[in-house]
Amino acid sequence: MTERIVVVGAALLDAGRLLAARRSAPPELAGRWELPGGKVEPGETPDAALVRELREELGVETEPVGRVPGEWPLKPPYVLHAWTARLLPGSPAPKPLQDHDALRWLTPEELWDVEWLDQDVAAVREVAGLLRA
Numbered sequence: 257m258t259e260r261i262v263v264v265g266a267a268l269l270d271a272g273r274l275l276a277a278r279r280s281a282p283p284e285l286a287g288r289w290e291l292p293g294g295k296v297e298p299g300e301t302p303d304a305a306l307v308r309e310l311r312e313e314l315g316v317e318t319e320p321v322g323r324v325p326g327e328w329p330l331k332p333p334y335v336l337h338a339w340t341a342r343l344l345p346g347s348p349a350p351k352p353l354q355d356h357d358a359l360r361w362l363t364p365e366e367l368w369d370v371e372w373l374d375q376d377v378a379a380v381r382e383v384a385g386l387l388r389a
């Protein structure tokens with residue numbers, strides 16, 4: 257059986273906008289935009305990983321809402337899952353503390369104004385459908 261490690265990406269939604277984060281590393285991904293998040297650690301649930309990664313990377317307190325249908329291949333053995341999430345009341349505003357050098361809240365009209373990682377485009381398309389709904 258091939259090992260498969262899930263990377264959880266957050267579709268953090270607030271007031272009908274999606275948070276996009278620009279990666280600062282590694283060099284082959286730097287400058288491209290992604291759904292903030294990271295690898296699910298052994299023994300960790302995906303939603304716990306999401307909350308932990310968003311706290312570490314952005315300094316926010318969040319609540320996962322639901323899994324975005326789909327699974328997208330990354331560099332083996334990684335696969336991307338996306339979850340919608342929201343900021344908890346009283347959470348600080350997101351800041352690019354780790355892994356990112358810029359953040360943008362995108363309205364549905366602005367979703368394609370940033371250069372998403374190629375492997376994130378299909379996931380963002382799914383999220384776009386949720387934003388319009």
Ligand SMILES: Nc1nc2c([nH]c(=O)n2[C@H]2C[C@H](O)[C@@H](COP(=O)(O)OP(=O)(O)OP(=O)(O)O)O2)c(=O)[nH]1
Pocket residue numbers: 263264265285290291292293294295296309330331334336355373375376
């Ligand atoms: N977080 C995140 N990672 C993504 C996305 N798309 C994509 O290809 N990746 C890749 C980049 C990395 O190779 C891997 C996740 O790495 P990461 O650096 O965000 O995760 P992490 O914080 O757990 O990593 P680490 O520094 O502890 O190794 O997945 C995405 O939308 N969000």
